[in-house]
Amino acid sequence: MTRWTLKPKPDPVLVNNLAEHLSVDISIARLLVQRGITSFEEAKNFFRPDLAQLHDPFLMKDMHRAVERIQLAIQNKENILVYGDYDVDGTTSVALMSSFLKVRYPNVATYIPDRYDEGYGISYKGIDFAADNDISLIIALDCGIKAIEKVAYAKEKGIDFIICDHHRPGPNIPAAVAVLDPKREDCAYPYDELCGCGVGFKLIQAIAATENEPIDSLLIYLDLVATAIGADIVPITGENRILAYHGLHVINIAPRKGIKSILGERQNISITDVVFIVAPRINAAGRMKHGQHAVNLLTEDDEGQSKIFAEEIEIYNTDRRSADQIITEEAKNQVIECREEERFTTVVYQENWHKGVIGIVASRLTETWYRPTLVFTKSGERLAASARSVKGFDVYEALEACSEHIEQFGGHKYAAGLTLLESEYENFKRKFEEVVATSIDKHLLTPEIAIDTELEFEEITPKFYRILKQFAPFGPGNMSPVFLSRGLTDTGFGKCVGEGDKHLKCLVRQHSGGPAFEVIGFNLGEKLDLIKNHQKFDAVYSLDENTWNGNTSIQLKLKDIRESV
Structure with a gap:
């Protein structure tokens, strides 16, 4: 049974005043007031988002240091590596940063870790690659906020890091040259809901501002930012709304060749189309093959070549759908066989499940049983899992409470990833159930x-x-x-x-x-x-x-x- 919850009626005085000022029906004014819009000026900003409303990027802690280090690298002709995660947010971030820098400077390479060989985030293998190729600066996007040991390892090899992340930091911040993350407790940036590509955009906005380039010169990168915003399910409020609004305009008017190759002749593209058509295909590269294929697609300027890349990625997406269907069915059967009364979590494991689709499977199980869900598979010597949550419950905090059984984890309120030793699986499973059972509001276990x-x-x-x-x-x-x-x-x-x-x-x-x-x-x-x-x-x-x-x-x-x- 689904709960129907009618939102409280907003103040009728505010509603009537707004309806009068905007010359709209009461029903429209009511919806606007519910969204915090109570004046003509706020309504104008809502309906006509303007790039001029974006915050000064230098309000973000360490931004000056990041810009100065990149300028120094270009001045000294250093080799720069743009490093990012293998999902949509990570690959769009790498495409954005690398293409922006390459317009200004040739010595820029890209690196996406192998999901199966290196796992999530910054890897020792990636740092070794940089050292072997005389790279002295790594710009990491959509990852790195917890990579304390790896940043220290890079420093020993004479490699500096600039980190652009949006995940929650741990108790300590890596000793990088600059750590850009609006979720840092010591960062006073006015908006902390940016995705990784959004943080990357703030960095290129800062570089452009330093070089007196107008903000409009960055419009060509906003199709990437809009794609990341849609795929990463961040709030479409504040700066994200401005970036998504203009990014969708770019996608509809003049998208980059790679995105156009995915969309074909489709028109009037909405954020829903981005989420269900573009994002799964970009994601499929990292899930089924390698995330670098997605970066190649998103940075390709030749229409013929981009179509070839898109066709390859379509094959990966077909493989992903097939694996997703098979594993979802197996996982559901496992839940049905093991279901106990009044269980507050869904946790399943099979060592042969494809690591690239366990996040999708976790989402499907959450839709079916509406419980905080973890899907585990074997990953080398460890078990790896994707976590998904129900509306209103912070699965990241729940994992934090189970940290004694976890090797590493990261993520957001509603989606996270973790690894643990196989010997800790049953202990973790028991603890996770206990934590959720004692902390979740039981209403949240019914879809709303x-x-x-x-x-x-x-x-x-x-x-x-x-x-x-x-x-x-x-x-x-x-x-x-x-x-x-x-x-x-x-x-x-x-x-x-x-x-x-x-x-x-x-x-x-x-x-x-x-x-x-x-x-x-x-x-x-x-x-x-x-x-x-x-x-x-x-x-x-x-x-x-x-x-x-x-x-x-x-x-x-x-x-x-x-x-x-």
Whole structure:
């Protein structure tokens, strides 16, 4: 059973004032106030994000030191290595930084660690590669905030580090030349929700500002930043909203060859398209082969060559989907066989599972059982796991409480990775269950649909939807609005559609003689009985467009339905 939670109604005085100042309907003003927008100026900034609103990059601790060290490297003709993680955030970061630097200076190489041979983050092998190639400066992106021993090892070899990360630091910061991370406790930067590529962008923004280059000169890199923001599921608020807004514009108007090769002839690309079309393919390179393939694609200027790279990556993505389906099925069977009553976590392990897809499998298990979830596989001498959480529960903190059984871990509130000794697996599993059981609010174990506001069908007009579309880009912190409408009836054409009749399709009205809307409910086919014989029902949905035979109309995209009371 899914919880429906209606958000509190915002202050009616603020809503009425905003509606008057903006000349919009009360329902639009209500949605804006819920998002913290209460004035004409705030609304203008929300609907028209401006690059001029970006914060001064030098507000980030160590930024001056990072810029000075890069300038010194260029002046002294040093070799520079741009190093990044193998996921979307890491590979886009490396593509961004390396292509920006190469416009100014030729001695720039890139390095992505091998997921299977080196694991996540900065590796000794990567440092040795730098030493063997006379590289004296490594710029690490989307990793490095906990690499204390590795940075010290590099220093012994005469290699300096600049770290650009957004993960939570441990108790100590690596002794690098500069450590850029807005989550540092001693960093007063005004916005701490940047992804790794976002932190990398702040560094190139600082370099450009030092060289008196206008901010518009960096627009060409924002397709990479928008892709990382979407893939890393960071809040689309503040600076992320500005960067994603302009990055999507670049993707739609003049994307780099690699992204264009993935998207083909698709148009009107949204952040959802980035998340479900572009990101999985970039990710597939690091999951199934090597992340360097993604960097090659994202930095390629030749259209013919980029298409070849994209075709290779499409093969990796097909392999990834196949592995994902097989392992998800095996993991689900394991959960069913071992399920105990009142278990607060899902933890599974199989030594042959593909390390590249265990994160996806963890997400699938979380969707099915709605518990903080870990999927383990064998990785060399150790076990490696991907962790995923449920809304409202900090899995990173839970892992911290189990650190006596873990060799290393890192990540965010809702997604993390870890390694441990095989001998510690059962101890860890027991401890993790204990920590979650004693700290989680039991309400969080039931999926929730957060509803922005109740809506009458008469309020759903073309003007209303036109303004609503301008709330995009959507994502955490600015989700696509969810509405509740009560007392609906199907006009008699309701049916199940799709393979296995999984989806629900109908045409519904709220009041006799009132407007009727097409409705699609993915994976809600089993609820057909609730709408039969003109029974009244309540629906929770978002608004969407449906184009059929050249005609475009507003449709309701169902999230759930219930019998009206």
